[in-house]
Amino acid sequence: MSKAKPNPNLTPTPAQADLPADLPAHKGLVVVIEDHQEYLSALKRLLELEGYACEAHLSAESFLQLHPPEELAPLGPCCLLCDVKLPAMSGLQLQERFADLKEMPLILMSGNSGVHEVAEGFRAGALDFLLKPIDAEVLLQRVSQALELSAQRQQERQFREGLRERIEGMSARERQIARRVAEGMLNREIAAEMHIALRTVKLHRHRALLKLGAKNVPELVRLIQIEAL
Amino acid sequence: MSKAKPNPNLTPTPAQADLPADLPAHKGLVVVIEDHQEYLSALKRLLELEGYACEAHLSAESFLQLHPPEELAPLGPCCLLCDVKLPAMSGLQLQERFADLKEMPLILMSGNSGVHEVAEGFRAGALDFLLKPIDAEVLLQRVSQALELSAQRQQERQFREGLRERIEGMSARERQIARRVAEGMLNREIAAEMHIALRTVKLHRHRALLKLGAKNVPELVRLIQIEAL
DNA sequence: AATGCAATCACCCCAAGGTGCATATCTGAA
DNA sequence: TTCAGATATGCACCTTGGGGTGATTGCATT
Numbered sequence: 218m219s220k221a222k223p224n225p226n227l228t229p230t231p232a233q234a235d236l237p238a239d240l241p242a243h244k245g246l247v248v249v250i251e252d253h254q255e256y257l258s259a260l261k262r263l264l265e266l267e268g269y270a271c272e273a274h275l276s277a278e279s280f281l282q283l284h285p286p287e288e289l290a291p292l293g294p295c296c297l298l299c300d301v302k303l304p305a306m307s308g309l310q311l312q313e314r315f316a317d318l319k320e321m322p323l324i325l326m327s328g329n330s331g332v333h334e335v336a337e338g339f340r341a342g343a344l345d346f347l348l349k350p351i352d353a354e355v356l357l358q359r360v361s362q363a364l365e366l367s368a369q370r371q372q373e374r375q376f377r378e379g380l381r382e383r384i385e386g387m388s389a390r391e392r393q394i395a396r397r398v399a400e401g402m403l404n405r406e407i408a409a410e411m412h413i414a415l416r417t418v419k420l421h422r423h424r425a426l427l428k429l430g431a432k433n434v435p436e437l438v439r440l441i442q443i444e445a446l
Numbered sequence: 447m448s449k450a451k452p453n454p455n456l457t458p459t460p461a462q463a464d465l466p467a468d469l470p471a472h473k474g475l476v477v478v479i480e481d482h483q484e485y486l487s488a489l490k491r492l493l494e495l496e497g498y499a500c501e502a503h504l505s506a507e508s509f510l511q512l513h514p515p516e517e518l519a520p521l522g523p524c525c526l527l528c529d530v531k532l533p534a535m536s537g538l539q540l541q542e543r544f545a546d547l548k549e550m551p552l553i554l555m556s557g558n559s560g561v562h563e564v565a566e567g568f569r570a571g572a573l574d575f576l577l578k579p580i581d582a583e584v585l586l587q588r589v590s591q592a593l594e595l596s597a598q599r600q601q602e603r604q605f606r607e608g609l610r611e612r613i614e615g616m617s618a619r620e621r622q623i624a625r626r627v628a629e630g631m632l633n634r635e636i637a638a639e640m641h642i643a644l645r646t647v648k649l650h651r652h653r654a655l656l657k658l659g660a661k662n663v664p665e666l667v668r669l670i671q672i673e674a675l
Numbered sequence: 676a677a678t679g680c681a682a683t684c685a686c687c688c689c690a691a692g693g694t695g696c697a698t699a700t701c702t703g704a705a
Numbered sequence: 706t707t708c709a710g711a712t713a714t715g716c717a718c719c720t721t722g723g724g725g726t727g728a729t730t731g732c733a734t735t
Contacts, residue, residue, distance in 0.1 A: 327561075335561045336575050339568040346565050388681060401662035404722070414684050419723065421682085433630035434722095438667040617711055633692070643714050648693070650712085663692095 245364035246270040246295035250280055251326070252303050260298065260356075267357055269364075277303050294371065295320075296344075296363035298356075301327040301334055320370045322363040326351060380429075380444055387428045394418060395425035398434065399441035474593035475499040475524035479509055480555070481532055489527065489585075496586055498593075506532050523600065524549075525573075525592035527585075530556040530563060549599045551592040555580060609673055616657045623647055624654035627663065628670035 247269045251257040257273050264271040274280040277299075325338045328349035338346045344366070345359050384392065397407045404418045411418070431437040476498045480486040486502050493500040503509040506528075554567045557578035567575045573595070574588050613621065626636045633647045640647070660666040 330561055332556075332559055332561055332564045332577055335564040336568075336577060339565075340574065345569065348561055348565060390682065399664055401664040403720095405720095413682090415721095416685070417683055420684095423723070434663060435628055435630040435667040438664040439671060442668060442671065619712065632690095634690090642712090644691095645715065646713050649714095652693070 244268045244270075245293060245367070246272060247360055247364075248272045248274065248280060248295060248297050248299075248321075250274045250277055250297070250299040250303065252276065252300060263353055263356070264360065269360065294364040294368035296360060296367055297321055297323045298360065299323060299325055301325050301330055301338060301346075320367055320374060322366050324359050324363055377443070380440060383429050384444060387425055388421075391421045391425040391428065394421040395429065395437060396441060398422055398425070399438045472499070473497045474522060474589075474596070475501060476589055476593075477501045477503065477509060477524060477526050477528075477550075479503045479506055479526070479528040479532065481505060481529060492582055492585070493589065498589065523593040523597035525589060525596055526550055526552045527589065528552060528554055530554050530559055530567060530575075549596055549603065551595050553588050553592055606672070609669060612658050613673060616654055617650075620650045620654040620657065623650040624658065624666060625670060627651055627654070628667045 244267070247264050249257060249260050249264070249271060251260060251273075252275055254275065257275065261271045261273045272280075272283070274283075322344045323342070325343045325346045326349060327334065327346070330338075330346075330348070335346050335348075344363050347356060347359065387395065393411070394407055397410070402410075404415055404422065407413075408415045408418045426432075426434075426437060429437060429440055431440055473496070476493050478486060478489050478493070478500060480489060480502075481504055483504065486504065490500045490502045501509075501512070503512075551573045552571070554572045554575045555578060556563065556575070559567075559575075559577070564575050564577075573592050576585060576588065616624065622640070623636055626639070631639075633644055633651065636642075637644045637647045655662075655666060658666060658669055660669055
């Protein structure tokens, strides 16, 4: 499913010697959407000079086409750098599409936005709203920050996904008992509440620990805690 | 230290019959800072009509004078509603003073701000930036949201303070052993690592549970977890 | 029908946790 | 000095957790 070559024509990828060449990006991927061809190119050059992978688009549609629904393979930290004023679909609209996709922070740009647009951008959850002319230092600082956020959220999600998998690998009984154990109930109490023999509780408890990969009860407590959000 | 009458002259307080009159505010306190007397009064009326307590100031200095350093007694949810353009000290500068005071969210207002100011306001951590003319519905919605945030953060902090107190009420040994227990170590292992008899570990462990108010190990794990941020 | 898995339970054993009782040292506060 | 609290330890007893062996039942897939 996932592309072996993530950026076939847009990103030459510096191809540093000490890292495998097919890694998506060394310092992260920046998706830039900007309808001015020249400015777009300039941004791309700047970002690539800094060691970022950069995917350039002239429109939001072009971007959505490459990353269709929300099946963005989480291949390393990435962020959106996007002009607010775009043909057909604005940056704000784009943000709505990815509202749930917190792993791809949005940085908005604009040269002639009104105060309302700026406020709207922030309310919509943009990490920042850069006003043209944009200072290169500031831009890079924000991008770096956005990628850091992205990496952090991806890591978080991946952990949760792994945890979720482990939990779904448990049987219903095991889940019930694991929850009660994490709540501090004694085996005896659990057995009474569930009308089950003590030995059975112990068995499920044991398997729950195994399947969750928890070496002891405190670890199980932490996992269940995290799972419960 | 804390004032028995929180709003002596500024807030008449609706004095509803079903609640003690000396409560700070039923729905929360909104501190408004606005240099236009008329607008300030209008805001105050609006907010009080909605059941909020309202403290009105014509300048940031006036506000800081009433709430000197950061000794804001956390008497219920409160937020700042503040014009960006103020004599002497702007809303943004004010925000810097209270950057650590997350329990008092800031809503900025302005009628003639530029895009840069709006962006700066958001970057500074303002919850929102309302542009005049301000719609009453929108304002009340934001205030409600801000107070909810404030209440949540205060509750969180109070819990942490209580927890901190309990932890500081423990002896050094008790803390060390509680931490190790929460990490999943066995009494025997703890005893070995600390060059202590097993019996001693059990004692400290017991007292730790007592002083933390934890009924069982999972509860202790959660408390230690929270304490560790 | 056969196989596999989840769930259930009994009996037994050992390890670990929880407590009461008794004792002892050390340090800082009254 | 005396007293309180922290720290430390030993002994004994009971509870609880962990795990092995073996067996049964029900459901679903093969």
